[in-house]
Amino acid sequence: MHLLHAICRRLLDQKLAVASLLFAFITAIVSLRFLIIPNLQRLNLRVGASFYDYGFYGLYPSRRYVTFDYESPAVNFVQWDSQCSDAYTFIAPHGGVVEYSAPMILDSRGNLVWMKPLFDTPEDFRVQEYLGEKYLTYWHGGYSSGHGQGSWSLLDSSYSHRFEVKPVGNLDGDLHDFQITENGTALVTIYDVKPHDLTESGGAKHGYIYDSIFQEIDIATGSLNFEWRCSQHIPLNASYAGLKGRGWKREDPYDAYHINSIDKDPSGNYLISARHLHAILSIDGKTGEILWILGGKQNEFEDASEGRATNFAWQHDARWRSDDTITLLDNTAEWFFDPPTESRGLAIVIDIPNRVARVQGEYFHPGSIRTTSQGNMQDLPGSRNVFVGWGHCAAYTEFSPDGRVLCDAHFGPSTWFTLGNVVSYRSTKSSWVGKPNTNPAAVLIRSSVFVSWNGATEVVAWRIEQWDGVDMDDMHFEPLKVVKKEGFETKIDLPQGVAHVYFRIVALNGQNEILGMTGVMGEQLDWNFRDFVRSYSVGVFSSGVVISFVMIGCCLLQGVFWTWRVHRSRPLSRPGGYRAVPLGSVPE
Ligand SMILES: *[C@@H]1O[C@H](CO)[C@@H](O)[C@H](O)[C@H]1NC(C)=O
Ligand SMILES: *[C@@H]1O[C@H](CO)[C@@H](O)[C@H](O)[C@H]1NC(C)=O
Numbered sequence: 326m327h328l329l330h331a332i333c334r335r336l337l338d339q340k341l342a343v344a345s346l347l348f349a350f351i352t353a354i355v356s357l358r359f360l361i362i363p364n365l366q367r368l369n370l371r372v373g374a375s376f377y378d379y380g381f382y383g384l385y386p387s388r389r390y391v392t393f394d395y396e397s398p399a400v401n402f403v404q405w406d407s408q409c410s411d412a413y414t415f416i417a418p419h420g421g422v423v424e425y426s427a428p429m430i431l432d433s434r435g436n437l438v439w440m441k442p443l444f445d446t447p448e449d450f451r452v453q454e455y456l457g458e459k460y461l462t463y464w465h466g467g468y469s470s471g472h473g474q475g476s477w478s479l480l481d482s483s484y485s486h487r488f489e490v491k492p493v494g495n496l497d498g499d500l501h502d503f504q505i506t507e508n509g510t511a512l513v514t515i516y517d518v519k520p521h522d523l524t525e526s527g528g529a530k531h532g533y534i535y536d537s538i539f540q541e542i543d544i545a546t547g548s549l550n551f552e553w554r555c556s557q558h559i560p561l562n563a564s565y566a567g568l569k570g571r572g573w574k575r576e577d578p579y580d581a582y583h584i585n586s587i588d589k590d591p592s593g594n595y596l597i598s599a600r601h602l603h604a605i606l607s608i609d610g611k612t613g614e615i616l617w618i619l620g621g622k623q624n625e626f627e628d629a630s631e632g633r634a635t636n637f638a639w640q641h642d643a644r645w646r647s648d649d650t651i652t653l654l655d656n657t658a659e660w661f662f663d664p665p666t667e668s669r670g671l672a673i674v675i676d677i678p679n680r681v682a683r684v685q686g687e688y689f690h691p692g693s694i695r696t697t698s699q700g701n702m703q704d705l706p707g708s709r710n711v712f713v714g715w716g717h718c719a720a721y722t723e724f725s726p727d728g729r730v731l732c733d734a735h736f737g738p739s740t741w742f743t744l745g746n747v748v749s750y751r752s753t754k755s756s757w758v759g760k761p762n763t764n765p766a767a768v769l770i771r772s773s774v775f776v777s778w779n780g781a782t783e784v785v786a787w788r789i790e791q792w793d794g795v796d797m798d799d800m801h802f803e804p805l806k807v808v809k810k811e812g813f814e815t816k817i818d819l820p821q822g823v824a825h826v827y828f829r830i831v832a833l834n835g836q837n838e839i840l841g842m843t844g845v846m847g848e849q850l851d852w853n854f855r856d857f858v859r860s861y862s863v864g865v866f867s868s869g870v871v872i873s874f875v876m877i878g879c880c881l882l883q884g885v886f887w888t889w890r891v892h893r894s895r896p897l898s899r900p901g902g903y904r905a906v907p908l909g910s911v912p913e
Contacts, residue, residue, distance in 0.1 A: 367661055367743045371692075377401040380738035384422040384746045388437070390814045391775040392766040395425045395442050397813070398719075398736040398747075400435025404691065406731040409723045410705050410712075412756045413438060413782075416749040417450040417463060418719065418736060423747055428463045430757065430780070435734055437813040439484070439759055439780035448473065448500040452755035455479065455544060456509050459757065460487065464500045471580065471698070472516045472535070473500030479544075483762045484780050492540055493549035500750065501585040502539075510541050510550055512587040512595070516580075519556060523572045523579060526561050532572035534561070537584035539597060553613050555582040555599065563622045565638070566601040566659075588644050598643035598653060605643045605651060607677075619651070619675065619682060626675065626682040634673050634682040641716070642701035642751070650674050650685055654700040654713065661743055667693050670702035670713040670724070688713055688724045691733055694742065701751040714752025718742035721752040758782055760840070765832050767843040772824045776843065777814040783840055784810050784832045787817060792827035792845070800845065802829060824848055 371378075377386060378401070387396035398418060411433045419426035428450035429440035443465055450463040459482065466475015474497035479488040492498050496515050504512040515538040523532035537555040542548070564581040572579035583601040590596065593610035604621030608614070619626050620635045628635045637655035646652045651673050657666035670688030675681070688702065688711050699716025710731065711724040719737030724730055737747035765778040765787075776787055786809050790802035805828070808817045817830070824847065831842040 368740050369692075369742055370740055374740060375401070375403075378403075378735065378739040380740055382738075384741055385418075385420075385424075385737055387424075388813075390777060391768050391770070392777040392814055393779065395427070395440060397429060397431075397437040397440055398435075400431060401735045402435060402732065403735060404730060404733040405434075408708070408710070408725065409433060409732040410708050410710055410754055412705070412754045414721065414734075414752060414754050415451050415461075416714070416721070416736070416752045417447040418747055418749045419446050420745060420747045422737075428461065430759070432812075435736075438782060439761075441484070445475065446473070446500075448750040449503060451751065451753040452757055453505045455488075455505050460505075461757075462503055462505070464498065464503055466498065466500065468500070471583070472514075474498070475500065477503040477511070477513065482758055483760055485762065488544055490542060490544055491547075493542055493547065493552075496538070502587050504587055504589075505544070506541070506589055509545060510543050512589060513540050513542060514538070514584050514587065515540060517554075518575055518578045521556065521561070521572070521579075523561070523568065526568050526572075526579070526581075528568050528572045528579065533575050533578040534572060535578045535580040535582075537582035537599060539584060539587045539595070541589075551595075551610070551613075553595070553597075553608060555584060558613070558615055559599075559602065559623075563604075564601045565603055565621070586642050586644070590645055590648075596643055596645060596651070598640055600639050600641065600656075603638045603640065605640075605653065617677060617680070619673070626680045628683075629681050630684040633687070634684045637671060639697070640671075641699060644702075646672060646704055649676070652702050652704065652711075654696075654702045654716070656696055656698065656700060656716075658695055658697050660697050663697075666695055668696045668700065668715070670711060686711070686726075686728055688722075688728055690715060690720065690722055691730045692720075692739055694718050694720065697743075698745075699748060699750045701753065703753050705754055712752070712754045714749060715742075716750060717745050717748050719747040719749065723754070765830065765841055765843050767830050767846060769824060769846055769848060772819050772821075774817050774819060774824075774830065774846070775814055776817065776830050778832060778841065781832065781840065783834045785835050786810055786833045787815055788831045788833055789817065789819065789823065790829050790831055791823055792847075794826070800827065807833070 386399040388399050389396050414431040417428045425442040426446055427440040427442040428447045430438040432438050445465045446468050448464045452459055453462045461480040462477060464475055464477050466473045476498045477490040478486060481487045490511055492513060492515050496517055499514040499516045501514040517536045517538055518533055519536040521532055521534040522530055524530050539553050540549060541551040543550060561581045566580060568579055571577050581601055582599045584597055585600050586598040588596040595608040595610060597606050602621045605619040607616040609616055617625050620637055624635050626635055639656040639659045641654045643651055643653040653671050655669050655671045657668050667689055672685040674683045674685045694715050696715045696717045701714045703712045705712050709726045714721045720735045722730060723732040759780040759782040761780040765776055767774055767776040778784060786807050788807045789805045791805050793801045793803050805820060827845050827847040829843050829845050832840040834840050
């Protein structure tokens with residue numbers, strides 16, 4: 326008691342200690358108030374979510390493969406219905422926790438079909454038709470403050486790179502839209518830094534803005550058909566984006582418009598979405614004149630749905646559904662701390678001559694997602710189902726035409742959606758036939774073989790074929806066994822003995838035709854040390870590890886031997902003590 330008292334007195338005497346305690350306390354309160362609590366609030370914690378959605382399997386649950394070097398998302402279907410389209414899903418996940426950013430194709434149950442990891446960021450991955458042929462299209466490039474600097478790639482059905490499209494002039498291609506028209510042209514978005522007087526918005530006189538531009542480019546010739554600049558047609562005060570101290574430097578321009586989609590109607594006029602204007606604009610395809618504006622501060626339409634047809638905000642992906650109907654993804658908010666709202670897929674019928682807008686359909690996520698950036702809405706051909714990609718939130722949902730949720734898939738845990746660790750700018754569904762010009766990949770492990778073929782959509786079964794053992798220079802193979810293809814990678818258990826002679830695996834389509842085959846495989850039965858070391862070592866490093874283990878083993882053996890020898894040579898009794906004598910002999 327006395328000792329404790331003494332210690333306390335000494336501590337209290339030291340003013341430094343008191344000051345540090347106080348400082349630690351204040352730091353704890355401040356970080357709780359401004360760091361920990363706000364971030365906990367951002368989590369979408371729900372009672373009764375699955376382990377997946379709480380994040381117990383990680384922030385980006387992934388699948389690994391034996392035959393493929395990369396990981397793909399383990400997609401979690403929260404809801405599934407057989408009425409969902411069996412077309413493929415196209416996403417391009419990336420983000421802080423995604424190791425391999427890649428455009429990727431998944432089947433209707435979320436299994437990987439194809440992926441191509443990129444060094445730069447992929448966006449807007451989907452199937453488009455160019456001059457009657459289907460292509461995979463995606464943007465790739467560098468990313469800065471909500472838009473991109475890059476170009477657009479087109480891959481054909483063999484996944485060969487066929488076209489790279491860049492804007493005309495000394496401009497970078499932006500990630501937001503690359504829409505191919507029926508005439509073989511591409512509609513593309515571009516962000517260009519431009520000097521602008523910002524005094525009316527409360528900014529610099531000699532300031533800078535991001536001008537939002539779109540171009541129509543002929544893909545084959547690279548020539549420019551049309552170009553349109555927001556700054557020449559729309560005043561800055563139509564924007565909802567606050568200046569927030571921007572626009573003083575060239576490196577930090579004011580993004581007043583934020584164009585993010587372009588569509589073209591059969592009469593040749595353009596439809597653009599400008600996120601920061603909360604508006605959809607129709608633009609004359611010849612003169613560039615604005616024909617009408619739906620939504621935002623310059624809205625021209627009367628709202629026949631009590632405000633719900635024109636109150637969309639921070640939206641994406643405005644497309645013509647028919648002559649008089651537009652679909653879009655209404656984000657409703659710009660960032661997490663905006664008042665609570667719910668994002669929706671939205672279909673709006675517009676009467677252009679009379680300037681009247683009416684809601685045709687609304688599509689909400691079953692978990693009331695609010696995605697503060699990115700996202701898209703797609704009418705699925707055939708079924709008339711509606712497909713929504715939730716952009717900033719790693720989820721996609723398929724709805725029946727009347728707005729009922731049929732399928733809902735997550736490719737990241739929903740509790741963490743608002744943090745945007747895993748995003749896919751768009752998610753779409755399309756039919757696709759992929760015939761890669763590679764060979765299937767196979768790996769033999771003991772008596773099982775794993776086989777996959779990145780991007781091959783037509784394979785339904787794998788056939789094991791064994792060498793007939795006659796001529797090694799002109800090998801003939803006999804069919805042994807046919808196994809149904811399962812997901813991305815199929816594990817096949819080989820019949821007894823097959824692993825030790827030559828065999829190969831042949832890919833078969835639905836008509837039993839051969840699409841491709843692996844190289845000849847098989848492992849010798851005779852065991853030898855060199856092969857053993859080789860099979861467990863790759864390169865110098867692993868060989869070093871094996872050698873180290875052998876040396877450690879030798880040292881251990883040596884140690885054991887030494888101990889045994891020392892022990893054996895030690896006299897069993899100390900001099901002057903008791904002495905063991907042979908039984909029967911009596912010491913003198
Ligand atoms: C924007 O400024 C113009 C004048 O430059 C003015 O006529 C218009 O009313 C303003 N619009 C808004 C939404 O403040
Ligand atoms: C395609 O070209 C035709 C003929 O020039 C034109 O009438 C039509 O509007 C164009 N369509 C698109 C989507 O550009």
